[in-house]
Amino acid sequence: MRAGAWVLVRFIARRDRGLIALWIGVAVALPLFNAYSLAALLPTEETRVAFAGMSAGNPITRALLGPVHGTSIESLVAWRSGVQSLLITGLGGLLFAIRHTRAEEDSGRGELVAARPVGRQAVVTAVTVLVAVVNVAVTALLTVGLSLGFGYPPGGTLLFALTVGAGGMAFAACGLLAAQVCQSAALARGAGVGVLVAGLVPGVVVPESWIGIFPAGWPRLAQAYGAERWWVPLMPLAFAAGLTVAVFVLSSRRDLGAGVLPDRAGFTGPVRGRLGSPLALVWRLRGGQVVGWTVALGTAAAGVGWVSASFELATLTRHTLLAIFTYVFCMVVACLTVAGTLRPYTEESRGRAAPLLAAPTTRARWLGGHTALSLGAPVAMLLAVGLGSGAGNALGTGSVGPLLTQVGAALLFVPAAWAIAGVTIAVYGLRPRVAVPVAWAAVVVSAASVALWEAGTIGDTAFLLTPFGYVHPSISSGFVVPAAFVVVAAALVVAGGAGFARRDLLA
Numbered sequence: 001m002r003a004g005a006w007v008l009v010r011f012i013a014r015r016d017r018g019l020i021a022l023w024i025g026v027a028v029a030l031p032l033f034n035a036y037s038l039a040a041l042l043p044t045e046e047t048r049v050a051f052a053g054m055s056a057g058n059p060i061t062r063a064l065l066g067p068v069h070g071t072s073i074e075s076l077v078a079w080r081s082g083v084q085s086l087l088i089t090g091l092g093g094l095l096f097a098i099r100h101t102r103a104e105e106d107s108g109r110g111e112l113v114a115a116r117p118v119g120r121q122a123v124v125t126a127v128t129v130l131v132a133v134v135n136v137a138v139t140a141l142l143t144v145g146l147s148l149g150f151g152y153p154p155g156g157t158l159l160f161a162l163t164v165g166a167g168g169m170a171f172a173a174c175g176l177l178a179a180q181v182c183q184s185a186a187l188a189r190g191a192g193v194g195v196l197v198a199g200l201v202p203g204v205v206v207p208e209s210w211i212g213i214f215p216a217g218w219p220r221l222a223q224a225y226g227a228e229r230w231w232v233p234l235m236p237l238a239f240a241a242g243l244t245v246a247v248f249v250l251s252s253r254r255d256l257g258a259g260v261l262p263d264r265a266g267f268t269g270p271v272r273g274r275l276g277s278p279l280a281l282v283w284r285l286r287g288g289q290v291v292g293w294t295v296a297l298g299t300a301a302a303g304v305g306w307v308s309a310s311f312e313l314a315t316l317t318r319h320t321l322l323a324i325f326t327y328v329f330c331m332v333v334a335c336l337t338v339a340g341t342l343r344p345y346t347e348e349s350r351g352r353a354a355p356l357l358a359a360p361t362t363r364a365r366w367l368g369g370h371t372a373l374s375l376g377a378p379v380a381m382l383l384a385v386g387l388g389s390g391a392g393n394a395l396g397t398g399s400v401g402p403l404l405t406q407v408g409a410a411l412l413f414v415p416a417a418w419a420i421a422g423v424t425i426a427v428y429g430l431r432p433r434v435a436v437p438v439a440w441a442a443v444v445v446s447a448a449s450v451a452l453w454e455a456g457t458i459g460d461t462a463f464l465l466t467p468f469g470y471v472h473p474s475i476s477s478g479f480v481v482p483a484a485f486v487v488v489a490a491a492l493v494v495a496g497g498a499g500f501a502r503r504d505l506l507a
Contacts, residue, residue, distance in 0.1 A: 004118030008126035012100055023092040024134060026444070027164070028141045030088060030451070031081040035150050037457050038076055048073060066220040074152045074225040078160045082219025084451055087196070089138060089168030090215070093131050094192040097175030100127050103185035105256060107350065114256055124176060124251050128244060131172040139165035153225065160224035162233040167218055170236035171196055173243035180250040186289060189339065194296070197332060278361055278369035286343060290377045293336055297329060298384030302392035305406070309396020322389055322406060323473035329385045330413040330471055331447065333378050337417045338439050341374040341424040345435050348506050363501050371425060371493060378417035386410030409471075415485035416467035420446075422492030429496030432506055 013020065042048045052068045068079055101123060104110040113123065142161035146152040175192045182188040199215035215236070222232040304325045344367060347353045357363060390406030424439040431438075446467045453463040453472075463469040467485070470477035 003122060004116065005122040005125040005129070008113070008118065008122055009129050012126055012130055016096075016099075019096075020130075020134060023088075023096070024137050024141065027085060027088045027092065027138045027168075028145060030448075031077065031085055031142060031160075031164075032145050032149065033457075034081045034451075035073075035077045035146060035152075038080065039073055039150070042073065042076070045071070048076060052076065066217075069220075069223050069226045072225060074156060077146075077152075078156070078219070078224040080451075080454075082160070082163070082222075083216060085142075085164040086167040086215060086219060089135060089164055090171030090196055090199075091193075093135070093168045093172030094175035094178075094196060095189065096134075097127050097131060097172045098179050098185055098188045098192060101176060102179035102182065102188045106185050111256060121248055121251050124247055127176065128172075131169065135165035135168040135172075138168065156225035156228055159222055159228055159230060159233070160219070163218050163222045163224070163236075166233040166236040166240070167215055169240040170215065170243075171199075173240040173247065176247040177243050177250075180247055180254065186339070190289065190293065190336075193332070193335060197328070278356075278365045279372060280369075281356075282343075282369040282373050285347075286340060286373055286377075290340070290373065290380065294377075294380050294384045297332065297381050298388035301325070301329060301385045301388030305389040305392025305394075305402075306396050307392075308389075309393050320473070322393065322402070323409070326385065326389060326406065326409050327468075327471065327473055329410070330382070330416075331468065333381045333385070333413065333417055334420055334443055334446070334467065336381065337374065337378045337421050338424055338443055340377055341370075341421045342428070342436060342439060343374075344370045345428050345432055348432065354505055357505070364497065367425075367429070367497055367500050371421075371497070374421045374425070375418055375493075378421070379411070379414055382410040382413055382417070383407065412482060413467075413471045415482040415489065416471060418489035419485040419492070420467055422489035422496070425496035426492040426499070427496070429499035429503070432503075 042051050048071045052071045055065075056068050065079060065083055069075055070079075101110075104113070104123070110123070114120075119125075139158075139161040142164065143154070143158050146157045146160075147154045171192075174195050175188070178188040178192045178195070179185075182191055218232055218236060222229055305322065308321045308325075344353070353366065356366060386407035386409065387403070389410070390403035393402045393406065394400045420439075420442060423442050424435065427438045428435040449458065449463060449466040450468050450472070452458045453460075453469070460475065463472070464475065464477055464481055469475065470481040
């Protein structure tokens, strides 16, 4: 059943050595950078006590990162880096697992591998082994880097690193399970990212006594450099083990290329009006995902709005809660925008664009259809977020005032989403072979700027120039920055279209 797994381990490691190195590097670099920057910003005990008090009094920071359990520099670094590091290792493991399972089956390469003398579960085994190796490497490098590089106590450092690595294993197992259940890589990624967000967001609203059952609570519950609860890393490891067993059972029973969930039935009626234009074809390919995510985000936002109506703590008001969740939803929309805007690259690289462009369909119309949906989808999703959160809050409070406020707050992110889509379109049109890494790097850098700004490493002006800057709940930017993002997005789309019209198609 697992014959050939070791060969696949070496093949995948060699094929994705750059991606694996980047994954490990980012996961290790963030806590080390926080350790360096906080040590420079807080050189004395007095400054650390003041910083801890300020952080504890900031409802947004407290809701996202949890309470501060100590004023030592080690405790502050662990508090600052815990959820952030878990997000990096979790997202990396989840996407890596789907990339080498469901995505390979979608492309047909999985069938070629299965035709060789390899076991039915060899691919799942190889991916599990590699994910484990990566997280062990992250754990070891974090322990060595913080202990030897900054002189942190080895015990607390090892506990912090183990919590991060074990969390990465848990989310990678979620990715493997999504790859077995869903019938496409896109659906698996969407489901996996949804699980990741659902696991990290409850830290905002769940009482501290219940936080340990959610991934967001694992770093808080461990309390590295404090109470040091060594049993906490066993929770994500047990979770990962249970899901991995389920993955092996499902992979041994399902057909290659199929998911546990059945494919939806195709349309059997006349195609005129449904596939009569490039935009209609794009909607047929991507419309279901856009509608699904719009409904899901709107429903989740409505739930948040309803909960916020009766939510009031000394450290977190209902208005702050709505602002935090709207910001999180904006980040999710940014990721979905990149994933959708990269669809032309997928169609071209798999040879499905060439037959269409050999017909009377022009390149401008084909790319224009994808661009129109890529720019319209975030508007619909953000409108659903604003209407959902505002309506939920209005139903709970009996006041319609928050409805317009929430719609405006959500739609304020539209220019930033367009700018992210513009970057993706420009790179795809000009340099398609690097479109995927550059597009996702833009999102990662934008997300990293949030942590850098919160740590005081970059100033307000620099932060405002990033897509996640001007919509941050703590910043008031006016309308100049959003207008600038609209202009930049338009220029990038034009550049991408011009480049696509002149270059050769991918072979």
